[in-house]
Amino acid sequence: MSSSSGQTTQFRYTQTPSKVLHLRNLPWECTEEELVELCKPFGRIVNTKCNVGANRNQAFVEFADLNQAISMVSFYASSSEPAQVRGKTVYIQYSNRQEITNNKSSGDVAGNVLLVTIEGVEAGDVSIDVIHLVFSAFGFVHKIATLRKLLGFRYISALIQFSDAETASAARNALDGRSIPRYLLPEHVGSCHLRISFSAHTDLNIKFQSHRSRDYTNPYLPVNASAIEGTVQPVLGPDGKKKEPESNVLLASIENMQYAVTVDVLHAVFSAFGAVQKIAIFEKNGGTQALIQYPDITTAALAKEALEGHCIYDGGYCKLHLSYSRHTDLNVKRPRLHDPETGILPLQQGPGGAAHAAPGWQSPSSATAYPGAPPADRQMPPWDMSGMHPAAGRPPYGMAPSSGGFPSQGYPPPPPPPPASSGIPTQQYQYPPGGPRPASSADHPQGVSQQLPPPPPPPPYGRPTAQVVSQPPVYY
DNA sequence: AGCACA
Numbered sequence A: 001m002s003s004s005s006g007q008t009t010q011f012r013y014t015q016t017p018s019k020v021l022h023l024r025n026l027p028w029e030c031t032e033e034e035l036v037e038l039c040k041p042f043g044r045i046v047n048t049k050c051n052v053g054a055n056r057n058q059a060f061v062e063f064a065d066l067n068q069a070i071s072m073v074s075f076y077a078s079s080s081e082p083a084q085v086r087g088k089t090v091y092i093q094y095s096n097r098q099e100i101t102n103n104k105s106s107g108d109v110a111g112n113v114l115l116v117t118i119e120g121v122e123a124g125d126v127s128i129d130v131i132h133l134v135f136s137a138f139g140f141v142h143k144i145a146t147l148r149k150l151l152g153f154r155y156i157s158a159l160i161q162f163s164d165a166e167t168a169s170a171a172r173n174a175l176d177g178r179s180i181p182r183y184l185l186p187e188h189v190g191s192c193h194l195r196i197s198f199s200a201h202t203d204l205n206i207k208f209q210s211h212r213s214r215d216y217t218n219p220y221l222p223v224n225a226s227a228i229e230g231t232v233q234p235v236l237g238p239d240g241k242k243k244e245p246e247s248n249v250l251l252a253s254i255e256n257m258q259y260a261v262t263v264d265v266l267h268a269v270f271s272a273f274g275a276v277q278k279i280a281i282f283e284k285n286g287g288t289q290a291l292i293q294y295p296d297i298t299t300a301a302l303a304k305e306a307l308e309g310h311c312i313y314d315g316g317y318c319k320l321h322l323s324y325s326r327h328t329d330l331n332v333k334r335p336r337l338h339d340p341e342t343g344i345l346p347l348q349q350g351p352g353g354a355a356h357a358a359p360g361w362q363s364p365s366s367a368t369a370y371p372g373a374p375p376a377d378r379q380m381p382p383w384d385m386s387g388m389h390p391a392a393g394r395p396p397y398g399m400a401p402s403s404g405g406f407p408s409q410g411y412p413p414p415p416p417p418p419p420a421s422s423g424i425p426t427q428q429y430q431y432p433p434g435g436p437r438p439a440s441s442a443d444h445p446q447g448v449s450q451q452l453p454p455p456p457p458p459p460p461y462g463r464p465t466a467q468v469v470s471q472p473p474v475y476y
Numbered sequence B: 001a002g003c004a005c006a
Helices: A003-015 A032-042 A066-077 A128-136 A165-175 A263-273 A297-307
Strands: A020-024 A045-052 A058-063 A091-094 A113-119 A141-146 A155-162 A193-198 A213-215 A249-255 A278-284 A287-293 A311-313 A317-324
Touching (some): A113 A165, A128 A213
Antiparallel strands (some): A249 A287, A249 A317, A311 A317
16 A cells, blocks of 8 residues: 555545634734634634644634535635735635634643642542642642532542642643552542642632641741631632622521530531531520531531531431521620530540640630641641651652752641541440430431531430520520 | 644
């Protein structure tokens, strides 16, 4: 077979009409405007692709309708005057594709901020420090923000800001589709793949150093004890629809309250999402309602999302309906601190969890101690390396560290470790025989059951419950 | 002068 026959067949099928036209012999770096000027007499142009080919002198034009493309091709086929741009003859044929596979989709426009999703892991599995470690191999990571996702979904997403698009591209090219090294992951994680595209962001607005967000360029940024950062997500929904005004205080209506719901119970439930600052229970319209105050809106939103419609107890008992309160700071009139000696602490010191959740509950002063005031004398590395493989300090994948290296100094200590998902009130509570059982996953909508904190115990027998008090009892 | 992008 001669080698030339393959080349001729390559162009034979270009006679098949398409609403996409292929234009060649264009002047060098012909503009889209020139292209449109040439083609628009024949129909409505819906897409173009200019400066194609090694010489950047080819282009594609897509008409809204096939007939429009046909009219242009047949016009110039029978015209004595060839199509011209800047005096140069332009050759026009039907493209061998039926549509322009689009100009770069948004995620492919290189920028300095990457949108990373880590598939196959949950919120507690990959710390922001691990993410930082992995991406620092390619250059100085300025900021990281993990996106607010409903806990329990099998992926994490984060925005990672580099200084420039080149660095970000290098990280993307090297890591897209790859996995985070096993030694940086908890045992239980199976496969874990990175999917990386470019974000349209250029500068992330990080408000706090927390386990959800970091600004490695600003050592003075306050540390947020609740460890839930607040501001990367737009307030508007994806469709631009306005959401109800958010608040750091949730209003909970408790339906079908067959069992006592005390402040302790509510604290146990709501602390799983962040430090609960104040709780008030009161009667309204014959029903029981409660106000739960978090330090910030994001935490409240997280709790609201996760708990809405769920029952504290199995069997549809004490179903929660959550909305945002108009309050932002509850006016607590009759503070009643829990005395540790009475043994009625709402939370045991669960593994890793209650340690920082409890203070905000027992003592209002300690609740405000964390935000904005990291203890200056605390000597800690910029991130918690505990539990990491010793090799974790080196860039993964054998990459040479960037010239910037790791920002290993000058940053504030990290917030206290977040309650690991496994450490969220996995208590220790005895459910009394015959008492309500924890709500089973069958009660929950799909996918959400895992992060619903285990229900707290029914209150001890004989203890007065909150809902029978006619005056609104208010507690810290 | 002869078909891109993922």
